[in-house]
Amino acid sequence: MFLLALAAFTAFEWIMLAKNLGSGPRRATAFYVIHYILAAANVVFAVILARIGWGAWKKAS
Known part of the structure; x- marks a missing residue:
């Protein structure tokens, strides 16, 4: 579960960063x-x- 949560956080964080890059100063x-x-x-x-x-x-289940 930790790896799944970390993956979700990492993906969300970096996708939002890429989306917000254009909103700051040039x-x-x-x-x-x-x-x-x-x-x-x-x-x-x-x-x-x-x-x-x-x-x-899945292996643990």
Whole structure:
């Protein structure tokens, strides 16, 4: 359950960050590129955590 909760939190956090990047002050393009790459990588990380957590939960049941 911990891994599933962590995956949900990570995905939510980084998706909201990526969504809100455009609402702040204007910054250099590199800033946006780096943060979108970080957001994408962390969402992939969240999917991996969710798959591991789901597999462990099903195995324990």
